[in-house]
Amino acid sequence: MIYIILGILALIYFITQPLIVVIYFKIKYGKRVIIQYAPMLGLLRTLSQSRAINGDAFQALSVLIKNNRQADILVTNLLFRPLIVFLKPNYYKIFMQQHEAYTKFPMIVDKRLVSKGMLMEGGAKWKQQRKLLGAHFEYNKLINLIPMINDVAEKKLSGLPNSIFPAMNLASSITGEVVLRAFFGEDIAKLSLNGQDPSLCVTQLITRFGQLITESRFFQIKRALLEEKVFSLFPRKIEKDLFELNTVMLDHMKKAIKGRMEKLKNCKDFVHQDYLDVYLDAYLNKNDQMDPPITEDEILQQSITLYFAGTETTANLVTTACYFLAENPHLQQEIYQEILEILNGESIITAKHLQNLQKVTGFLMECLRLKPVAPMLISKKALQDVYIMDIFIKKGWYVNYMVLSNAQNQNYFPNPKQIDITRWKSDGTLKDSTIDPFAFVPFSAGGRNCIGQYLALIESKIVISKILMKYKLKLNEKLIKTEWIAKITYGLSNQDYITWEAR
Template sequence: MRLDTMSVLPNIVTWIPWTLTAAITSLIACYLLWKTTRNKRLIDQIPGYVDWPLLGDILQMPQEAEGFMKTLSAEIEKVRDKGLFKVKFFEWPWIVLFSHSNAEKLLSSNKHIDKSWEYYPLHPWLGRGLLTSSGDAWRARRHMLTPSFHFSILKDFLEPINDHADLLVDKLRRERCDTGEQFDIFIPITFSTLDVICSTAMGVDMGALDNTGSEYVTALLLIKEATEKRPRNLFYSIDFIYNRTSIGRKCNESIRLVHEFADKVIKERRALKEAGESNSHSKRRPFLDLLLDCRDEHGNPLTHKEIREEVDTFMFEGHDTTTSAISFTIYMLGAHQDVQKKCQAELDEIIGSSTSISNADLAKMTYLEWCIKETMRIFPTVPFFARELHEEATFGDYSVPKGTTVYLYSMGLHKDPAVFPEPEKFDPTRFSPENCLKRSPFAYVPFSAGPRNCIGQKFAMMELKVILAKMLTTFNIESVVKQADLRVQAALVLQPCDGIKIKLTSRN
């Protein structure tokens, strides 16, 4: 039979308007029907932007990371008393919490411990490690790993941290001090914290501070950059498309390289251990050795892949976060000379002429600790973290349906004027013991809180104090940009948009 195209064509042309009308009518009908569902009604009641049907807030929310956070912070001030805000990507809602009572409800729960799907860009890199896993898999992993972060273990990491802090200070003294020139401290801090975590997590001396172009470090930085960009493009959420883009291909190649490197290190350490050559009493036992020793309640060890997931997780969580916290603290002390002087006076008294900082020294650095905490209040290292609701939950006057993604917005929480008057003012005494007692422990959560809090917070505080103490006892720091002009953006962690520009002069 011969198909007569000329006679079929007019028929198709007449169908088009009908098909379109039917499609639009069905869409409207579905939307109206859906609007009557309970879940949709619950979400609609939550304060948010002017909500455009189907489009949600995409016309009002800036797409770039800096604008997004600025706009969100301004909007939540209008509904501060409600403690929550809704942001909609088309019809997909995100609920943003920013009051201490709502933070407590979410973070103290043993049920709402599942990570939401928005962590998907991390999966190709970190797999389902401690940071990205959910439910019973997470519970089992957390149970196994908790002893590795006990104080008795962490104290042995002080020596490598001291060594790397010395290398950083030496380099800055040689290349940056007393030159009268400003430079971006974020960059050397990034490489120094990378060196710390490579040596403490894997037992590898990477030398990133002097060899910034090493293959592993370059790959790691590229993965981070690509992972940060991925959620900003809707099409990148589809693996099939993302894996064919230039950035997706480069990222996958870098992930392969980073995994291969970790595989090699794990195999070597395992072989050493089996040959009895890894000295279990050595002060330089990396986290990796502890992971090789981990056993679940039935005595089963972690598989090779599970160990690699944790090593990669420590590599990521263990340096990006500390870089941000150290750099912002340096900035704040450089912008508040009176506070810097008080820190230096405290440190001079504690450290004296000693070259190595001990655990006893760290415990005495009270004022420095207040300064770090106050910095992380104003510039929270992890400004957002998310959960998927395990069941319907009530936050204040609002119910949020099961399965919804709920974000804790620490940047908003930490700036509640009822809890922290004049929230932008840098006042370390807010963290004196008597002032801390006056507020809820959920009003300030830089390391999250509850069962899924940061497992590495003691390690982090140790590293922050050692690096900052060595910097402050050697240099006077001057920040170049005023606090009101410092532009920040939420990437995987909070970052300065234009680096942290400082000048250094020697103290003696």
């Protein structure tokens, strides 16, 4: 009996602890702070409620921030811990400079997938990974991928099944194949997963994960209590299926990597064709100089990380872009005209064309501004007590930055709700140089910014240009409700929003 009472008391303590921090912040900082608290769920409840009420997971937060522009911070909770979300760029800048003082919240609960990849790792291991792969993501290297991206987009766009189908399926099938071919090579890109396109599996997996994390109360509470054991104790069918899908994905990738490793073991002159070769070369031939050493599990998880990070994110951007084009026929026509002029009858898009597609670039930046694929960063847990300017963060608290808050701030972007492609230069930077560069950071900034941002933009520009060359996009009038959901990324739900009319 005593243990039950102690257990209940401990639970009450863990549940109320963040509430005390929330109240403390409000008393200490008054209007500088917006507060939100929900036992155990916190931010996750705000997102799921907003989706249910508004059809948009981030609308409630956007409105709250808009109505409290004087606020510097949102203080809420993430499971059992306080979560401090900064809203102003000056805080964000310092937060990013201190990135080594934090570890990341394990969004994808299943530790087998991405915990050892670059997105989640920290310290010496992360530094080593970024150094090993960094050169592969530089613009000058990435432009070599342009012919392949043209190829993939052309192939996928030539065989559309009907005039109405989800843009997300098409987009992720393109972005997934691009990542597979670029980083893992043609041999691995050709493999199918149980007879299915592996990229569609990634989208399915991320959407289902996201829905469990942000919408299932049962899963959220179970996760708060059990952490990574959530899949093994009292799993429901949906959790079992998801765990099984992860296992299939891991086995698929493991087999592919093993195959390549066998080939490379007997190879005398090692020429790096792709990212996997770089990693396997370091593992097979230089691991004694690596500190900490590379493991096979790391190679597997790094591969899944790049596959996830490179497929779903860019696919969301392309999907949002298709939706806004369908919704704004005049803008679509204006952008189409630019593409016709710049390509001037050529069908293969080159680096030079991309540089000149100023309206396409401006449009994609506006899509990121209005519907950022990452409206918040991954929450980070403080490894030590830290100050971010005048705000004290205690070891163990979560910290985040709301990218969305300034992306639609009137002070930075006049008429913030309006798509205005003229705000941007052709290199994707803002024309108005007086705007704080940290006010809009869709790819984050500083040492832990998005390593794939140039790839994402090159790819999206090519895919959107190719789509408009072939199709006129219209909204599917039969679909009444548009839903913007928090998967792990943020974007449209996977529905038939668009009618694809061949030109």
